[in-house]
Amino acid sequence: MIMGGQYYSPFLLTVLCSHAARYGYQRTGEFLVLRAHTLLAAEITKPSSIATVQALLQLSARELACSSVSQAWLYSGMAFRMVSDLGLQHSGGTMRNGGRHTAEDIEIRKRLFWSCYVWDKAISLFLGRMPALTELPIDYSTDFGSSLTESAGDAEEFEPWSPSQGESVHLTKLAPGEYPPTQCRVLSCFSNYCKLAVIISDIILCLYSRTTQPDTIGAVKHLKLRLDEWRxxxxxxxxxxxxxxPEVCPPPQILTQNMLYHIAVILLHRPYFSSHPHRTECRQAAKRLEELCALFEKTFGSLRMTYMMAYCVYTGATVMVQDVRRGDVDAVAKLQTFMGALQQAITTCPLVQRSIEILRNSLSFKAPATSHQPVYSSLSPEECVAFQHHLPAFPYHDASGAHGGGDPYGGSLDTLSFLESFPESNWEATTDYWEL
Structure with a gap:
């Protein structure tokens, strides 16, 4: 920053500060994001740069959490276009400075491409829209740090991590010094995260797009195998x-990865929710999510929850709703944990309010007395009706939040760019379920 190198820009610094300010300095954050918008106007008149891509990704994440959905979607799209413009999908691609770059340059380019790839899948899940980055280079690699010296890679991987930064910043419920010594594990964590993102991308494209798969059952079995192998x-x-x-929650980057794994399980089995074995898989994954949510609350408090975590909590809660309607005491307790976490997360992630409204509307929704819906043999008649009013897989559909038409959640299913929010409707013509 002091030297004003190629990986620094005032725009990037301003965005980072505005993003961080959400966790304690809201008014400062609002001022900084206005400043960032002004700087962005100048940045887009310049050639694409690494710093601008980084800033746009952070700005997209910040705007999404603050309910500025359109802006978040557009900023992420700009970042993805710049990635292509810079050729970051090729770790050894030619740069505009004559094609020469250091090992550090190669590593930065590779990590930034994968950061975009991961965020693309995240924002697609949040908003229920199709991913933009779906193709990977033939020779892609998630072996981060391989282009650096061994000492440099080890320094990143084994750097100490603590939720306390001096006397003024303490991000845990534990007393100072009580959090056990922990290593960041940033390289192995990010690498594993990227591998999971590839599988999630394929789940979205296979089960939640409107493109018909020639052998969906076979594809889903293969996805389950890949997910099991990843775990x-x-x-x-x-x-x-x-x-x-553990008694104490691991660092958020590690916890989030575990939560996202259980989300992948739910997304994979949810289209077959009317089948008892797949319903059991979803409930088991939701139970694991509730345990991780409680662990995070115990150590850090849900006020520190990221929007990725909030999405995972929402998805776990949707699985519990039918059991709560039937009076399942255990499900009620788990849903209370989920709802309590989401309620606290509103402070730093206002968009979470939409998720809470969907859950509350679902709990108060009364199914019609008569129904012409198809009956599933593995469900009771009451469950069949509830199943046909299945909760959206994705917490955001309609910017206005208005409830209209036949959809009690205000979602529009007519836009082809949106993922199918009611995945079971893809299987009306399917008579067989894949066996676990």
Whole structure:
């Protein structure tokens, strides 16, 4: 920053500060984001740059959490276009400075491409829209740090991590010094995260797009196999193992990865929710999410929750709604945990209010006395009606939030760019379920 190098810009610095200000300095953050908008006007008249892509990604995340959905979507799209313009999808691609770049340059370019790839999948899940970055280079790699010296890579991976930064900033419910010594594990965590994002992208494209798959059942079985293999091969230091959770929550980047794995399980099985084995898989994943949510609340408090975590909490809550309607006491307790976490998260992520409204509307929704819906053999008649009014898989559909037509959640299913928010409707013509 002092030297004003190629990876720094006032725009990037301003966006980072405005994003961080959400967690304690709201008025300062509002001022900074206005300043960022002014700087952006100048940036887009210049050639694409690494710093501008980074700033646009951060600005997209900030605007999404603050309910500025259109802006978040547009800023992310600008970032993805710049990635293509810079050729970041090719880690050894030619740069405009004559084609020469250092090992550090290569590493930065590779990490930024994957940051865009991961955020593309995240914002697609949040908004229920199709991913923009779906193709990967033939020789793609998530082996981060390989182009750096061994000492440099180790320094990043094993850097100490603490939720406390001096006397003025303390981001945990624990007393100062109580959080156990922990390593960042940033390289292995990001690498594993990217591998999971590739699988999630394929789940979205296979199950939630309007493109008909020639062999959907076979594709889904293969996706389950890949997801199981990912979980099995994940490093032990990145796993939060059920029945053996630590007393203190691991760093958020590690916890989020575990939550996202359970979300992938739900998204994979949700289209077959009328089948008991797949309903069980969804409920089991939701149970694991509730345990991780409680662990995070115990250590950090839900006020510190990111929007990615909030999305995971929302998805877990949707699985519990039918059980709550039937009076399942255990499901009621889990839903209370989810709702309490979402309610606290509103402070830093106002968009979470939309998720809460969907859940509340679902709990108060009364199914019609008569129904011409198809009956599923594995469900009771009451469950069949509830199933046909299945909760949206994605918490945002309509900017106005207005409830109209036959959709009690205000979602429009006519826009082809949107993911199918009621995935079970894709399977009306399917008579067979894939076996677990």
């Amino acid at each position: 099995e091969s994940s490093p032990a230091h990145l796993k939060c193992v059920p029945y053996a959770l």
